[in-house]
Amino acid sequence: MKQIAAAIDAVNDLTGRVICWGILLMVILQFAVVIARYVFSTSTLFGIPAVWFQEGVVYLHGMTILLGTAYAMLWNKNVRVDILYDKASPRVQDLTEFFGSLLFVLPLCLVIGWSALPNVVGAWAVKEGSLEPNGIPFRYVLKALSLVFCVLVSAQALSTMIKAFLRLTGRSSDPIYEVSDEL
Template sequence: MHAVYKAIDGLNDRIGRFVAWFTLAMVLIQFALVVARYVFSANDLLFLSSLWWQESIVYLHGALIMSAAGYTFLHNGHVRVDIFYRTASQRSQDWTDLVGSLLFLLPVCWLIAWSAWPNVALSWRNFEGSTETSGIPFKYLLKSTVLLLAALLALQAVSTALKAALRLMDEDVVDPYRAEESLD
């Protein structure tokens, strides 16, 4: 059990740290577009249209948000109404994490995947691309990030539930990410 939650936590942590670099890429691309357009009056940048570069910012932004949801949950950075959670005992917090992950988050992840699947599958069947002629021809990859969101978030819900269940059974849980929440 310990190996399972450590593997899931490690996966989401590595993915989150990797896709964080997408933010820098978005800023650099936007800066290059502004300089190319307003300083050099150019509509193209590195032999690609400015529309292609603008769409790449949207793709990076979407991939960042969808891929980092599990990372955000792992690091307790999600939005939570913690009026009761913050002041609750460790045992109550563990029960909340266990029940919340199993009864709420996992079904929501399943619902997201179930509702996105037909659209993603159709997009892949048609190799859907941009509606603009000079845009990025990989819209099917962008749409696939919705399934990635559901998978990574569901995995993190399983990890959170496992850690809570193990703590409720009085087992030692090595969770370096949990220590961060006490810094508030």
């Protein structure tokens, strides 16, 4: 079980480290849009319509959120609404992690995935593109990332549950979350 959790953690860590470069690219694209529009007064940049750059920023923003959420969960950098967690004993914290993942995170991912599936299938069926003329024609791919989000977050919840279970049963003393100052 520990190897399963480690494999899930490795996938989500790699995904997060790759997708974080999207933030830098987002800034560069937005800068290019501003330069094209206000310095050169043009609607194209290097022969590419400016709408591609603008939509590229939106696509990257969506990708960063959808693919980076499991990474944030892995490193315990997600937003929490728990008042007593920090003051609780390690056993209560492990129980909270286990049942929180089981009763909240996994069902939420199921509802999101189930709700998104018809929209994603419809978008892929028609290869849905941009609403803008000359826009990026791959909107269906962006919509499919909502299902990838569900898979990555569900897998990370499973990893958290495994690590909490191992701690609760005395088979591991490893922390559920790694501590990192680089995030």
